[in-house]
Amino acid sequence: MTFKAVVFDAYGTLYDIQSVAAVTEEAFPGYGEIITQIWRIKQLEYTWLRSLMRRYEDFSVITQESLAYTLRVLGLAYDAAAFARIMKKYLHLELYPDAKATLAALKGRKLAILSNGSTEMLNALVKNSGIDRMLDATISIDSQRIFKPAPNAYTLIEERLGVRPSEVLFVSSNPWDACGAKAFGLKVAWIERVRPEAMALACVKSDVVPPLTMFKALRTQMDELGVTPDHCIETLADLPELMT
Amino acid sequence: MTFKAVVFDAYGTLYDIQSVAAVTEEAFPGYGEIITQIWRIKQLEYTWLRSLMRRYEDFSVITQESLAYTLRVLGLAYDAAAFARIMKKYLHLELYPDAKATLAALKGRKLAILSNGSTEMLNALVKNSGIDRMLDATISIDSQRIFKPAPNAYTLIEERLGVRPSEVLFVSSNPWDACGAKAFGLKVAWIERVRPEAMALACVKSDVVPPLTMFKALRTQMDELGVTPDHCIETLADLPELMT
Secondary structure: OOOOEEEEOOEOOOEEHHHHHHHHHHHOOOOHHHHHHHHHHHHHHHHHHHHHHOOOOOHHHHHHHHHHHHHHHOOOOOOHHHHHHHHHHOOOOEEOOOHHHHHHHOEOEEEEEEEOOOHHHHHHHHHHOOOHHHOOEEEEHHHHOOOOOOHHHHHHHHHHHOOOHHHEEEEEOOHHHHHHHHHHOOEEEEEOOOOHHHHHHHHHHOOOOOHHHHHHHHHHOOOOOOOOOOEEEOOHHHOHHHHO | OOOOEEEEOOEOOOEEHHHHHHHHHHHOOOOHHHHHHHHHHHHHHHHHHHHHHOOOOOHHHHHHHHHHHHHHHOOOOOOHHHHHHHHHHOOOOEEOOOHHHHHHHOEOEEEEEEEOOOHHHHHHHHHHOOOHHHOOEEEEHHHHOOOOOOHHHHHHHHHHHOOOHHHEEEEEOOHHHHHHHHHHOOEEEEEOOOOHHHHHHHHHHOOOOOHHHHHHHHHHOOOOOOOOOOEEEOOHHHOHHHHO
16 A cells, blocks of 8 residues: 555654653652553543533643642642653653654655644654654644544644545554544554453453553553554554555 | 522433442453443543544443443453343433432422433433433433533533523533533532542552542542532532522
8 A cells, every 4th residue: 555644643652651650650659650541541531521612722731730630639749840840751752662763664755743732742742852854744733723533633634744634644552543533534553552462361360450451451452433443553663564 | 599400410420320330240240340430431432532523323322332342351251141231231220319309309490411321321211210200301412413511412401491501500420521511601510429538548548559449530530621610519419508
């Protein structure tokens, strides 16, 4: 299959949002991982809820509000400096190890990011991680004032890159995002980073299902939304062979 | 404050959705509680995602799809009969113990349900629990083909009851629903069934945050969505005194 453009989701797809855990663990020993999991779930919920409520705020506001929720619910006291330190990490997330090599291998096509992140957050992130020069565009849904998976978000790809949806391969590890893009009419490669057998096994093996396993399940396993992505891959490095 | 109408959310507000746990526990020993928690989170997610994707399916479809997701992720094998038995419980949920007495005490005002549930599910539910004759209307968002907290869902109250938003007290234990109703312009009483001190304490006390505690936190603690309900009560029985 030939694609004129390959467009990536950012958070969780090119960037490992779990890489925030080192900073949250330092600020709140013993809570690092659970903070990142609750934070992520609420961050996503708030994008959907605010979109439906027609009370759009950009992703930096939503990321702050979902972090505030998380720390409050866990009963963790904090000062403004600790909060700011955690938030700052969102501009310095780590790329997945195979991200740069994959972008390099796909050279020749239009390459872009389409993300819920605000323009400011995304520009800082791609620059800090050194992939700004590898991308033709870093597209924030900001201008539409509605988050993915609303169709209005995915229309920005054609608008900004001039490539029709059927000639775009959209790449996301987020099941709801992969489904939203497919429902919109893009070709979609979903990255299944956690295998279902491993997930089910982790649940069966323990008497009490461990919370992190369950939170990961909610984010990593394909959703039941009536659509199926075109491709299921395990990692970014599997992308180049989909091009041939 | 005088209200011309009091309108209730159904699932989690008048009806205890955790009452499904006895049936799921019987079908899958050891998994009863965790199934209901994951099921509920995914059920809600799918209402929001399908609304945004403009791929509306009614609440009975979404409830089935989210249950299928839950059992798959937990690696639990099942047959159609077991699945149907669990689903059937959704038409026979238990009322909270103070629900009937509260409805009786509020008599004289217009009383109604506004729920994400499909018309068919809701009609069966109110009839099976014996409150059909206590209500002036059981309103499903079905006709709008978009779920709460979209404004289009809440407009049905004025349409069906002929009462202006500012004269309606909307009652919900679901934080996102309380926020959505408030953003729309209704007066709102939010039922805080789990106190924040208790929630934070449960997290602090255990080395590993227990999964059920965390799942409950995600559903029971007030969200950070930029709006605040007018009233915060602990149980349905607190409602009558808000009327004086």
